[in-house]
Amino acid sequence: MAKNLIIYYSRKGENYWNGSIKSIAKGNTERIAEFVQKAVGGDLFEVDTVKPYSASYMTCIDEAKKELREDARPEIKAYPNNIGDYDTIFVGYPNWWGTLPMCMFTLLEKLDLKGKTVIPFCTNEGSGMGSSERDLKKLCVGATVKNGLSVHGAEAENSESKVSAWAKKSI
Numbered sequence: 001m002a003k004n005l006i007i008y009y010s011r012k013g014e015n016y017w018n019g020s021i022k023s024i025a026k027g028n029t030e031r032i033a034e035f036v037q038k039a040v041g042g043d044l045f046e047v048d049t050v051k052p053y054s055a056s057y058m059t060c061i062d063e064a065k066k067e068l069r070e071d072a073r074p075e076i077k078a079y080p081n082n083i084g085d086y087d088t089i090f091v092g093y094p095n096w097w098g099t100l101p102m103c104m105f106t107l108l109e110k111l112d113l114k115g116k117t118v119i120p121f122c123t124n125e126g127s128g129m130g131s132s133e134r135d136l137k138k139l140c141v142g143a144t145v146k147n148g149l150s151v152h153g154a155e156a157e158n159s160e161s162k163v164s165a166w167a168k169k170s171i
């Protein structure tokens with residue numbers, strides 16, 4: 001059976017958490033990515049930017065807003081080089097200003113996803129998937145983008161059974 005690839009971006013450091021700012025050692029989206037891997041198997045690929053986003057929540061908010069406004073494509077450190085080995089690709093990200101962080105645009109525009117099944121998951125503080133699924137359909141040219149899973153970031157740690165059931169049903 002073809003393997004799954006689980007691509008995600010997740011930011012450690014200060015984050016907005018149930019109405020206040022808290023520093024987290026492991027990103028919310030990373031937790032979900034690990035639950036997906038545990039449920040359905042596959043390889044994890046973490047997206048990392050050449051220029052790190054600030055660990056300060058308020059600074060990062062501004063950085064991300066500027067990138068979105070400028071439709072930027074921030075450089076990333078690496079791309080998966082064996083995308084042809086996978087049919088199903090889970091794509092995980094935090095909701096940033098209503099869509100995916102722009103570094104995910106950088107990545108997804110470069111990958112050849114023709115004929116692949118893309119399954120999104122998104123952590124957020126209340127905006128759900130925002131316009132990310134619509135944006136994914138434009139970015140993942142030739143792929144089938146399935147309905148995604150939205151997880152409240154502050155509940156990521158305790159969401160294993162929900163994530164596991166969804167991931168198994170999605171493939």
Ligand SMILES: Cc1cc2nc3c(=O)[nH]c(=O)nc-3n(C[C@H](O)[C@H](O)[C@H](O)COP(=O)(O)O)c2cc1C
Nearest residue numbers: 010011027028029094095097098123125126127153
């Ligand atoms: C730059 C930035 C922008 C954000 N914008 C939104 C937003 O528009 N809507 C929302 O619900 N949450 C927003 N959040 C909260 C994150 O989506 C949420 O905390 C998420 O779980 C973080 O995931 P991570 O720990 O994997 O990076 C934002 C967070 C950051 C840092």
